[in-house]
Amino acid sequence: MKKVSNRRLIAILAALLVISLAWMVLARVLPRGALIAEVYVDGRLVxxxxxxxxxxxxxxxxxHNKVLxxxxxxSMCEADCPDHLCVKQGKISGSAYPIVCLPNKVxxxxxxKSGVDAVSGR
Amino acid sequence: MNIRRLTSDALLSVIALTIFIVEAQIPLTFAVPGVKLGLSNIVTLITMYLLSKKDAGAVLFIRIILGSVFSGNTMALLYSIAGGALSYAVMCLASSTLSEKQIWAVSIFSAMAHNMGQLLVAALVMRSSAVFAYTPVLIVAAIFVGAFTGLCAQYTVLRLKNLRLK
Known part of the structure; x- marks a missing residue:
């Protein structure tokens, strides 16, 4: 059984910690990938x-609608439909829930890129 | 398998399961979703050092399966099994080179493996490698959470060593 000293263990873990923290900082600082929004009317990409x-x-x-x-x-900022559900949904920034205006087929x-919150459920 | 060992395994599984379910009821959410203390891992570590690797594997998988049944969260079973299998493999490897005064490190490495296993399943389920952006957060979490549960296990093992569980 080969012994590994505590000092070596701490060194390995400290290195991992530093690398991870650097990775986290870099991920924040570097520009993100594209966040493509698509608007469809009646099934056509407009x-x-x-x-x-x-x-x-x-x-x-x-x-029939105005998209901000x-x-x-x-977000959908204006719609001439009766219920305005699409307007009430507010702003979206991830792929979890699309905004749908059923009466006007928008x-x-x-x-x-999808966020982690799409599946974590919390 | 003798009766003493069977009883020990059963007892340890029940302890792990109880801890698991109690922990699931406490809304202890850290800044990032998916990070939790994983207190029931203490029991797996104790089993590995006081009994054997085989017993630890049994206790771990009994806890995972019953835990998902009792908590009603069967969706998470896939994630738990992947995380459990990977962390068990790493725990076995690490425990054969590290002494019982270094359980804290074994725990950290197995916590990392657990998180990576879950990430892999998440990537497969979502068919997207975007989840790997989460890797550094989970490594940092594993270091702190793993050290905590590992120290709990370490102090328990050092005191329970003289118990005849086998």
Whole structure:
């Protein structure tokens, strides 16, 4: 049985800790991948935008809806449907739940990088 | 398998299961989802050092399967088994080179293996490698959580050594 000294163990673990922390910091600092939002009307793709590249927010005018495109998030800001469920859903920034306006057949969804919260359930 | 060992295994499984279920009831959420103390791992470690690797494996898998049945969270079974299998393998390897005064380190390595096993399953289930962005967070968590549970196991083992469990 080969003995491993405590000092060596601590050195290995400290190295791992430092590497992980550096990795976490780098992941924060480095630019993120694309966050692509797609807007569909009646099944047709009418607009795509990389939300991470949106510098100034703009409003996308659709026949019955208005979509607010911002940096990192997207939302339905106006709709002429009776219930306004799509507007009430607010801003989305991940792929977990797309915004759907059923009466006007508009779907806004985010593709690409998904967050961990999509499956963790907490 | 003699009766003493069977009884010891059963007793340790029950202790692990109880700890597991009590822990699941405490809403102890750290800053990141999916990170928990894993207190029932203390029992697995104790079993490995006081009885044998085989007994530890039995106690671990009995706890995982019954734990998922009793907590009603069968979706998590896949994750638990992957994490459990990987952490068990690493625990076996580490415990043959590390003494019983280094259980804290065995625990850290097995906690890391556990987290990596769960990440692998998550990547397979989601068919996305994006979850690996989570790796450093889980390594850091494993170091602290593993050291805590490992020290608990270590102090218990050093005191229970003279018990005749086998």
């Amino acid at each position: 607009h795509t935008a990389d939300l991470n590249k949106v510098r100034e927010a703009y409003v996308l005018e659709l026949p 495109v911002e940096h990192g998030q997207i 779907i806004i969804r985010i593709v690409g």
